[in-house]
Amino acid sequence: MSLREYLATSRGDKPMQIMAHVVCGYPSFEDNMRELEIMAANGVDVVELQFPFSEPSADGPLFVRANELSLKAGTTVEQCFDFMAQVSGKFPFKVLMMGYYNTIFKMGEEKYIARLKEAGGVGFIVPDLPIEEAGELYSVADREGISPIVLMTPTTSDARMEVLGKAASGFVYVVARKGVTGSKTQMGDDVSALVKRVRQHTDVPVAVGFGISSREDIDFLKDIADIAIIGTAALKTWEEQGPEAFDALFASLTAR
Amino acid sequence: MGLFDFAEGREGYYGKFGGTFLPEILHATIEELKACFRECKNDPSFWREYVELMQSYSGRPTPVTYLPNLSAKLGGAQIYVKREDLNHTGSHKVNNVIGQGLLCKRLGKKRVIAETGAGQHGFATATMAAKFGFDCTIYMGAVDVARQRPNVFWMENLGAEVVAVTDGQQTLKDAINEAMRDWVTNMADTHYVLGTACGPHPFPEMVSWFQSIVGLEAREQILAQTGKLPNKVFACVGGGSNAMGLFQGFLDDDVELIGCEAGGHGPESHQHASRLAYTDASLGVAQGYKTYFLQNEEGNMNETHSIAAGLDYIGVNPIMAYLWEQGRVRFDAATDDEVRDALRLVMSTEGLIPALESTHGFAKALQEAAKMNKDEIVLINMSGRGDKDIFTVADALDDNKWKHFISQKAAQYAQEKNS
Ligand SMILES: Cc1ncc(COP(=O)(O)O)c(C=O)c1O
Numbered sequence: 001m002s003l004r005e006y007l008a009t010s011r012g013d014k015p016m017q018i019m020a021h022v023v024c025g026y027p028s029f030e031d032n033m034r035e036l037e038i039m040a041a042n043g044v045d046v047v048e049l050q051f052p053f054s055e056p057s058a059d060g061p062l063f064v065r066a067n068e069l070s071l072k073a074g075t076t077v078e079q080c081f082d083f084m085a086q087v088s089g090k091f092p093f094k095v096l097m098m099g100y101y102n103t104i105f106k107m108g109e110e111k112y113i114a115r116l117k118e119a120g121g122v123g124f125i126v127p128d129l130p131i132e133e134a135g136e137l138y139s140v141a142d143r144e145g146i147s148p149i150v151l152m153t154p155t156t157s158d159a160r161m162e163v164l165g166k167a168a169s170g171f172v173y174v175v176a177r178k179g180v181t182g183s184k185t186q187m188g189d190d191v192s193a194l195v196k197r198v199r200q201h202t203d204v205p206v207a208v209g210f211g212i213s214s215r216e217d218i219d220f221l222k223d224i225a226d227i228a229i230i231g232t233a234a235l236k237t238w239e240e241q242g243p244e245a246f247d248a249l250f251a252s253l254t255a256r
Numbered sequence: 257m258g259l260f261d262f263a264e265g266r267e268g269y270y271g272k273f274g275g276t277f278l279p280e281i282l283h284a285t286i287e288e289l290k291a292c293f294r295e296c297k298n299d300p301s302f303w304r305e306y307v308e309l310m311q312s313y314s315g316r317p318t319p320v321t322y323l324p325n326l327s328a329k330l331g332g333a334q335i336y337v338k339r340e341d342l343n344h345t346g347s348h349k350v351n352n353v354i355g356q357g358l359l360c361k362r363l364g365k366k367r368v369i370a371e372t373g374a375g376q377h378g379f380a381t382a383t384m385a386a387k388f389g390f391d392c393t394i395y396m397g398a399v400d401v402a403r404q405r406p407n408v409f410w411m412e413n414l415g416a417e418v419v420a421v422t423d424g425q426q427t428l429k430d431a432i433n434e435a436m437r438d439w440v441t442n443m444a445d446t447h448y449v450l451g452t453a454c455g456p457h458p459f460p461e462m463v464s465w466f467q468s469i470v471g472l473e474a475r476e477q478i479l480a481q482t483g484k485l486p487n488k489v490f491a492c493v494g495g496g497s498n499a500m501g502l503f504q505g506f507l508d509d510d511v512e513l514i515g516c517e518a519g520g521h522g523p524e525s526h527q528h529a530s531r532l533a534y535t536d537a538s539l540g541v542a543q544g545y546k547t548y549f550l551q552n553e554e555g556n557m558n559e560t561h562s563i564a565a566g567l568d569y570i571g572v573n574p575i576m577a578y579l580w581e582q583g584r585v586r587f588d589a590a591t592d593d594e595v596r597d598a599l600r601l602v603m604s605t606e607g608l609i610p611a612l613e614s615t616h617g618f619a620k621a622l623q624e625a626a627k628m629n630k631d632e633i634v635l636i637n638m639s640g641r642g643d644k645d646i647f648t649v650a651d652a653l654d655d656n657k658w659k660h661f662i663s664q665k666a667a668q669y670a671q672e673k674n675s
Pocket residue numbers: 347348349373374375376377451452453492493494495496497498499565566567611613614639640641
């Protein structure tokens with residue numbers, strides 16, 4: 001089943017679908033597994049597994065540290081793929097790879113896509129690979145039924161949205177504001193207008209990410225977008241308040 | 257075809273090196289920068305204004321100096337030096353910074369940000385920002401802040417905010433990541449003054465263009481002084497901007513060009529910053545561009561080391577990587593020990609004090625000059641002055657009297673604080 005078909009069937013009567021994020025190997029693979037169990041129990045629809053990279057330039061402070069400490073603990077690309085295979089076999093949600101292009105480049109694009117598929121991944125998000133450089137990777141992915149996730153941002157022109165929209169597969173990742181991951185986004189007219197603009201250029205589902213942290217954000221987004229992306233807020237809760245609060249966060253985000 | 261005449265669909269590429277690998281959010285900003293840069297490059301009045309400003313503000317043209325004592329002592333080629341150390345702020349970095357300052361004015365932006373390793377580029381940027389009236393934030397690895405306090409002192413006194421970056425190895429590459437994070441947030445009013453000929457297109461081309469003033473002057477000067485072209489031209493290579501600057505003057509000539517990298521503790525040590533002369537580095541994509549990086553097989557960057565903070569970097573200018581691959585530029589590396597010896601020799605025979613970075617070029621040039629004929633000519637880029645970096649140079653030379661002086665000073669400050 002393609003990512004898009006899966007999203008259509010898993011929608012049900014949820015207010016929004018939820019995509020959550022973990023950095024592989026941080027705080028540890030065991031912690032990751034417990035986080036994912038809680039996410040699954042709360043009906044999370046999609047999970048992005050971030051493969052740590054030494055130069056995570058699109059990430060904010062919390063994820064930068066997570067990338068760094070995971071690598072310091074010895075996390076390898078193979079471990080991340082093995083973990084992905086375990087996770088995709090165990091849980092109902094779909095799994096995407098999130099990471100930086102050098103990880104893929106060093107492995108080789110063909111081999112990367114083959115390994116991703118083998119591990120049960122259905123797509124990938126690579127924030128430092130612009131569409132102009134992505135031609136070959138996207139066509140290998142397409143051949144193998146893997147979805148490259150395209151990003152659109154507040155600074156993306158209509159003309160460029162048209163180009164990106166043509167390459168979109170699975171869903172579009174709308175970056176709600178300028179900046180890196182981590183800080184809060186003020187949900188308001190800017191975000192609505194951006195999502196409206198995105199919809200004019202693509203008919204795949206729209207996911208909104210960057211700074212989503214609360215039920216209020218979901219209530220705001222549920223009428224305009226399809227998927228809410230929870231990143232930093234989840235890790236922050238896990239680190240500062242532990243598993244119970246983490247569970248409560250996802251319960252409130254996914255409540256009907 | 258010239259280096260910068262890009263084939264259709266290959267803008268910003270030099271062979272397989274270069275490109276623009278940035279998050280989507282920066283696409284519009286980079287397009288705006290590319291358009292503005294094109295306009296400046298095609299406008300002769302822009303270059304004229306730039307050259308005039310470099311004359312009145314930075315003392316250009318910098319001279320080419322003949323080193324008779326050293327030439328005689330080594331008994332080989334005649335040695336000449338291009339004196340970028342005589343620029344305002346003490347290095348070639350100011351060429352790039354003033355150029356980008358003029359460009360920033362055209363962009364209509366009010367704030368500049370920059371990364372810095374040794375502090376030279378941050379210092380030059382802070383100077384430029386003060387002159388042009390821009391707000392200025394400098395990102396610097398916390399390790400570098402600790403070892404380069406004098407440059408931090410000047411940046412802050414020039415009105416810049418210096419942010420100590422505590423991620424990763426807390427050095428230059430981490431400062432670049434942090435500057436990028438600022439840029440993706442504040443690009444509407446902020447220009448990122450990248451300090452070397454690395455990063456995403458158009459930076460390698462743009463920085464090389466501003467630095468080409470070095471080679472343009474040097475070619476004329478050496479011809480005027482000696483009546484011929486040099487046989488070999490040497491420059492140190494960190495990111496590659498001073499080398500690109502000088503080499504561009506001689507690319508079409510029958511002149512051998514040698515890039516000198518940081519050999520650190522030597523080829524087997526893995527404690528160096530030599531991407532092309534040694535064999536540790538491999539092709540990769542990071543910090544916005546494709547080039548040779550010092551990285552592991554999974555694409556995560558390795559720790560680097562050099563006696564010279566300004567050469568201590570994981571990647572190398574994509575144009576230089578291409579010229580190396582084409583056999584147009586040869587690469588060699590000077591170890592920390594070779595650099596110390598060369599610095600002592602140059603100081604004692606000629607009274608010149610090159611920066612530790614520049615001394616890498618001297619170290620290799622002097623070795624080769626000794627084996628050349630007396631009627632041959634060697635030209636070295638003295639990219640910066642060493643006297644300004646007295647703390648680092650004194651450390652490098654392990655000077656006991658200096659250490660004694662600093663301990664006394666420290667004791668004096670401690671006493672003042674307690675009384
Ligand atoms: C004096 C001096 N020379 C050389 C360099 C190396 O940079 P590049 O290779 O871009 O010239 C630096 C960098 O800080 C420097 O300060």
